[in-house]
Amino acid sequence: MLNKILMSGATKTHPELSETFNQDEARVDWHDETLWWIRQKRDKSANSIPEWETLREKASQIKNHVLSELAGYLVSFEEKAKANGVIVHWAADALEHNQIVHSILEKHEISQLVKSKSMLTEECHLNEYLEQKGIGVIDSDLGERIVQLAKEPPSHIVLPCIHKKKEEIGDLFHQHLGVPAGTSDPQILTEAARRHLRETFLTRKAALTGVNFAIAETGEFVVCTNEGNADMGAHLADVHIACMGIEKMIPKRKHLGVFLRLLARSATGQPVTTYSSHFKKPRKGQEMHIVLVDNGRTVQMGREDFRASLKCIRCGACMNTCPVYRRSGGHSYHYAISGPIGAILAPNLDREKYADLPFASTLCGSCSNVCPVKIDIHQQLYKWRQVIVKEGYAASSKKLSMKLMTFTLSSPGIYRTAGKAGRWVLKHIPFAVNNQFNPWYKQREMPAVPKESFGEWYKKENQKG
Amino acid sequence: MSRDQILAALRKNQPEPVPLPLAIPTDREEVTGLVTKFKTVAEGIGSTVYLPDSLQEIQTTITSLFSKEKRMLTTVPELVSAGIPEFLLNEDPHTYADVDVAIFKADLGVAENSALWLTEDQMGIRVLPFITQHIVILIKISGLVADMHAAYQKIGTADYGFGTFIAGPSKTADIEQSLVLGAHGPRSMTIFMYV
Numbered sequence: 259m260l261n262k263i264l265m266s267g268a269t270k271t272h273p274e275l276s277e278t279f280n281q282d283e284a285r286v287d288w289h290d291e292t293l294w295w296i297r298q299k300r301d302k303s304a305n306s307i308p309e310w311e312t313l314r315e316k317a318s319q320i321k322n323h324v325l326s327e328l329a330g331y332l333v334s335f336e337e338k339a340k341a342n343g344v345i346v347h348w349a350a351d352a353l354e355h356n357q358i359v360h361s362i363l364e365k366h367e368i369s370q371l372v373k374s375k376s377m378l379t380e381e382c383h384l385n386e387y388l389e390q391k392g393i394g395v396i397d398s399d400l401g402e403r404i405v406q407l408a409k410e411p412p413s414h415i416v417l418p419c420i421h422k423k424k425e426e427i428g429d430l431f432h433q434h435l436g437v438p439a440g441t442s443d444p445q446i447l448t449e450a451a452r453r454h455l456r457e458t459f460l461t462r463k464a465a466l467t468g469v470n471f472a473i474a475e476t477g478e479f480v481v482c483t484n485e486g487n488a489d490m491g492a493h494l495a496d497v498h499i500a501c502m503g504i505e506k507m508i509p510k511r512k513h514l515g516v517f518l519r520l521l522a523r524s525a526t527g528q529p530v531t532t533y534s535s536h537f538k539k540p541r542k543g544q545e546m547h548i549v550l551v552d553n554g555r556t557v558q559m560g561r562e563d564f565r566a567s568l569k570c571i572r573c574g575a576c577m578n579t580c581p582v583y584r585r586s587g588g589h590s591y592h593y594a595i596s597g598p599i600g601a602i603l604a605p606n607l608d609r610e611k612y613a614d615l616p617f618a619s620t621l622c623g624s625c626s627n628v629c630p631v632k633i634d635i636h637q638q639l640y641k642w643r644q645v646i647v648k649e650g651y652a653a654s655s656k657k658l659s660m661k662l663m664t665f666t667l668s669s670p671g672i673y674r675t676a677g678k679a680g681r682w683v684l685k686h687i688p689f690a691v692n693n694q695f696n697p698w699y700k701q702r703e704m705p706a707v708p709k710e711s712f713g714e715w716y717k718k719e720n721q722k723g
Numbered sequence: 724m725s726r727d728q729i730l731a732a733l734r735k736n737q738p739e740p741v742p743l744p745l746a747i748p749t750d751r752e753e754v755t756g757l758v759t760k761f762k763t764v765a766e767g768i769g770s771t772v773y774l775p776d777s778l779q780e781i782q783t784t785i786t787s788l789f790s791k792e793k794r795m796l797t798t799v800p801e802l803v804s805a806g807i808p809e810f811l812l813n814e815d816p817h818t819y820a821d822v823d824v825a826i827f828k829a830d831l832g833v834a835e836n837s838a839l840w841l842t843e844d845q846m847g848i849r850v851l852p853f854i855t856q857h858i859v860i861l862i863k864i865s866g867l868v869a870d871m872h873a874a875y876q877k878i879g880t881a882d883y884g885f886g887t888f889i890a891g892p893s894k895t896a897d898i899e900q901s902l903v904l905g906a907h908g909p910r911s912m913t914i915f916m917y918v
Contacts, residue, residue, distance in 0.1 A: 292900055307835075312747065319744035326741040329733040348726035400906060401897035417897065424899045444901035455907060460820055476880075486853045486893040486908030493850035494816050504729065509743065511880075515872040516747065518888075519835075529764055529836035530871075530890050533853075533908075539884035541849055542814065552729045560736030 299527025338477025376468030413588025465491030
């Protein structure tokens with residue numbers, strides 16, 4: 259299954275997967291332009307708020323505060339949620355999370371689940387786990403449903419099928435939902451999905467949702483969607499399970515004012531998502547569960563250099579702006595969360611498997627500039643590189659070239675000779691470097707050859723007096 | 724137990740306590756400015772906004788807008804008429820699957836994003852604002868605030884089982900970023916703002 263190959267990442271690295279994506283140049287341009295357009299919408303929206311930078315700073319400080327007192331806030335949240343009639347579970351890792359969800363469904367003899375967007379369940383591979391146990395899961399976010407039908411993971415945390423063309427979606431819907439062959443009108447395709455998923459909402463006894471924010475003061479949690487799919491699932495089901503990473507906590511209800519102003523504007527440029535739903539108590543006759551998940555977060559908390567990654571509110575702004583993400587596609591990151599933020603979260607879970615990701619960046623810093631909670635993303639990417647090389651997880655080609663570079667740069671004589679040789683090669687036998695064995699030649703033109711190096715020019719000018 | 728393990732790991736790894744920042748001062752805009760702002764933003768995200776002079780006008784507008792729809796419900800007693808029956812609670816949410824138009828009254832609206840705040844008591848039943856094909860919400864102009872900070876100041880420590888901000892009809896742009904109104908919830912949102 260493609261899903262497994264992409265998610266396990268055991269086979270291919272970011273450069274290899276990017277190469278596959280880059281084979282279709284027209285598609286890369288389209289992908290690049292679409293995401294840049296979303297980035298521009300974000301800018302327009304942010305610029306309409308005079309206090310935007312103050313908001314980012316406040317959000318960052320609130321999150322810094324939460325991280326410094328997270329244990330206390332979790333205890334308070336648990337106490338309030340229990341008093342509200344919600345059942346609270348704690349999961350140390352992905353497996354325990356999956357087991358908890360399964361045990362709830364098993365208790366109610368439920369074999370079909372409708373699920374709204376939750377990156378945490380992607381991180382935990384919940385769908386695969388439940389399917390192995392004989393439980394059918396239907397993702398209800400339109401983009402997620404599309405990639406689910408295609409047996410692919412989402413390629414973006416906010417826009418799961420941003421890599422797909424409408425014609426491809428039409429083919430999928432023809433195959434699975436009985437839409438006439440050749441349909442590609444987004445309006446008609448969305449209507450078909452609406453009918454199919456309405457039937458799903460009306461027949462499922464259990465609904466799972468993610469959580470955008472959990473409030474320690476009141477024990478309530480907030481789920482944001484544009485489609486209304488989280489609400490349709492939760493309000494029709496007998497059992498509502500909400501799964502969240504422990505870092506989603508905020509101290510008070512009033513702090514939502516800061517985060518809800520930032521979230522949608524950063525994500526898509528909208529002033530707010532269509533629905534910002536505050537779940538506090540189960541509906542009469544309903545059972546409501548919250549699963550609090552660690553899965554590496556407490557370890558990340560202990561890594562001073564990387565702790566700030568836990569401030570992330572999953573808006574996706576860093577992906578939309580990233581020159582590498584836009585041209586390599588979300589699947590090239592082979593982790594549930596792609597783009598710059600994924601590249602600093604993934605190595606926390608497995609440094610060997612995701613050793614390639616912190617290198618999938620130009621370190622331009624654009625991600626840090628748009629981040630609504632001011633995570634120093636590009637600096638963390640740089641720091642992860644050092645950790646990965648030091649621990650011996652860097653790719654062997656990278657290690658060899660780094661060693662060669664160290665050798666060349668450590669002696670002025672060798673440096674001058676190497677420079678001269680390089681210029682001679684580029685000028686006289688360009689095919690020696692302009693070939694498939696040079697990774698720098700891929701998707702790049704080699705530079706024009708200067709007549710002389712700066713060193714040579716300077717020496718000459720000096721002699722002229 | 725995982726709970727104790729997680730809490731112990733956090734207590735060990737958390738940084739030194741960092742204080743909370745001061746709150747952002749709440750914006751105080753003139754009421755006239757709020758109405759214009761709200762209307763512009765609401766129309767920008769696909770809602771239709773009316774500024775009626777009377778309850779009678781709201782009633783006639785609703786009747787003419789939705790003359791073809793079959794099942795209409797109002798949770799606002801003042802709007803009950805021969806064509807628009809009052810909402811009656813049936814605890815099975817599935818029984819509302821065929822509702823075409825549902826009418827609500829909000830007490831709080833946010834000018835900066837045109838979101839209207841509804842709590843469970845105002846919804847009749849939680850599923851209704853989502854399952855209906857078209858949503859209509861009434862809001863008094865005195866219920867408008869400038870931004871989300873002011874909104875939460877007004878909500879304060881209110882107790883509710885469920886509450887939601889609704890800004891526009893349900894929508895998606897998941898297919899090639901083409902905006903489509905009516906994803907899973909209402910296909911349209913009509914707002915009446917009045918004195």
